[in-house]
Amino acid sequence: xxxxxxxxxxxxxxxxxxxxxxxxxxxxxxxxxxxxxxxxxxxxxxxxxxxxxxxxxxxxxxxxxxxxxxxxxxxxxxxxxxxxxxxxxxxxxxxxxxxxxxxxxxxxxxxxxxxxxxxxxxxxxxxxxxxxxxxxxxxxxxxxxxxxxxxxxxxxxxxxxxxxxxxxxxxxxxxxxxxxxxx
Amino acid sequence: xxxxxxxxxxxxxxxxxxxxxxxxxxxxxxxxxxxxxxxxxxxxxxxxxxxxxxxxxxxxxxxxxxxxxxxxxxxxxxxxxxxxxxxxxxxxxxxxxxxxxxxxxxxxxxxxxxxxxxxxxxxxxxxxxxxxxxxxxxxxxxxxxxxxxxxxxxxxxxxxxxxxxxxxxxxxxxxxxxxxxxxxxxxxx
Numbered sequence: 367x368x369x370x371x372x373x374x375x376x377x378x379x380x381x382x383x384x385x386x387x388x389x390x391x392x393x394x395x396x397x398x399x400x401x402x403x404x405x406x407x408x409x410x411x412x413x414x415x416x417x418x419x420x421x422x423x424x425x426x427x428x429x430x431x432x433x434x435x436x437x438x439x440x441x442x443x444x445x446x447x448x449x450x451x452x453x454x455x456x457x458x459x460x461x462x463x464x465x466x467x468x469x470x471x472x473x474x475x476x477x478x479x480x481x482x483x484x485x486x487x488x489x490x491x492x493x494x495x496x497x498x499x500x501x502x503x504x505x506x507x508x509x510x511x512x513x514x515x516x517x518x519x520x521x522x523x524x525x526x527x528x529x530x531x532x533x534x535x536x537x538x539x540x541x542x543x544x545x546x547x548x549x
Numbered sequence: 550x551x552x553x554x555x556x557x558x559x560x561x562x563x564x565x566x567x568x569x570x571x572x573x574x575x576x577x578x579x580x581x582x583x584x585x586x587x588x589x590x591x592x593x594x595x596x597x598x599x600x601x602x603x604x605x606x607x608x609x610x611x612x613x614x615x616x617x618x619x620x621x622x623x624x625x626x627x628x629x630x631x632x633x634x635x636x637x638x639x640x641x642x643x644x645x646x647x648x649x650x651x652x653x654x655x656x657x658x659x660x661x662x663x664x665x666x667x668x669x670x671x672x673x674x675x676x677x678x679x680x681x682x683x684x685x686x687x688x689x690x691x692x693x694x695x696x697x698x699x700x701x702x703x704x705x706x707x708x709x710x711x712x713x714x715x716x717x718x719x720x721x722x723x724x725x726x727x728x729x730x731x732x733x734x735x736x737x738x
Contacts, residue, residue, distance in 0.1 A: 372552075373559070376559055379657060380559070380562070381563050381566075381567040383564045384566065384571065388569075388572040408697075422650060424576075425574045425580075425649050426580035428576060429582075429646060430607055430608065432640050432649055434654045471612050487611075487614075490611045526610045527691075540597035
């Protein structure tokens with residue numbers, strides 16, 4: 367009887383450790399910072415590399431399709447440019463800092479999961495540009511003048527950036543994220 | 550001590566097996582549930598437009614104003630013909646297996662035409678390939694049009710057409726909905 371209990375315990379621990387390690391690997395595989403001083407991370411570069419299997423598994427577990435390879439690139443940010451976690455309790459000023467691709471989109475999802483309901487998006491077709499061609503977007507819970515992204519109240523949030531893939535280059539969202547007022 | 554060492558090795562082996570089984574089967578099984586749900590709701594081998602909610606779930610990075618049309622195809626019983634009829638402007642058509650592996654993708658610039666037909670068929674297995682190459686049948690079966698062979702029996706053909714504002718969505722959706730996805734070869738019927 368004691369032997370049976372030991373066996374069950376060891377096998378259960380082994381199976382649990384195997385499943386958890388696979389899940390952790392799937393979540394982390396291929397995630398790379400797109401620039402050293404910016405919070406954006408992307409799996410786009412790993413979609414064609416040795417990590418492709420695990421990267422694809424990440425999308426499958428989220429019940430969603432990966433962006434069309436060589437057509438669209440995607441990057442996400444869970445923190446602002448100073449490294450603070452993005453929160454529904456704060457407003458954020460998202461400013462473009464360079465040339466923008468022919469088509470781009472910036473959206474907010476209400477938690478760390480990409481499959482959570484998309485709150486709102488701003489994109490190259492709808493965003494109002496400044497006189498110098500740059501784009502400034504305010505992410506806040508209440509409507510703001512100019513470009514506004516609706517933020518879900520009092521929750522962790524993730525910014526998701528999609529853009530047309532440029533030739534062989536990884537996705538580099540040309541946006542800085544600065545925290546505004548926090549409630 | 551020896552007894553514990555034995556069970557420790559058993560635990561490590563069980564862990565490696567569980568890791569492999571989880572990584573190989575769980576994500577695919579999880580996503581195929583979503584695909585089956587779409588097929589149940591809208592039918593198989595037929596083209597339909599996703600609601601903004603369905604689109605946000607399946608492609609959360611894309612703006613809701615856009616139009617996304619999907620065909621859940623099944624090539625296990627024969628070829629499927631995907632005949633796209635899209636409006637002018639920027640669009641992307643991508644064909645995925647039900648394991649989310651993109652096997653074909655084209656945009657409006659690469660296509661050069663808004664109407665095109667893709668013949669979807671099951672990729673031959675290794676034994677089938679060897680048999681056909683010995684019987685010299687393979688060359689006869691190559692289609693002159695666009696042919697995509699899928700390593701999986703099921704998959705998704707996805708059309709995405711972004712629109713600049715919500716008011717244009719229904720107009721664009723009406724046009725994108727002219728796309729057809731039907732069982733059978735492009736030349737048939």
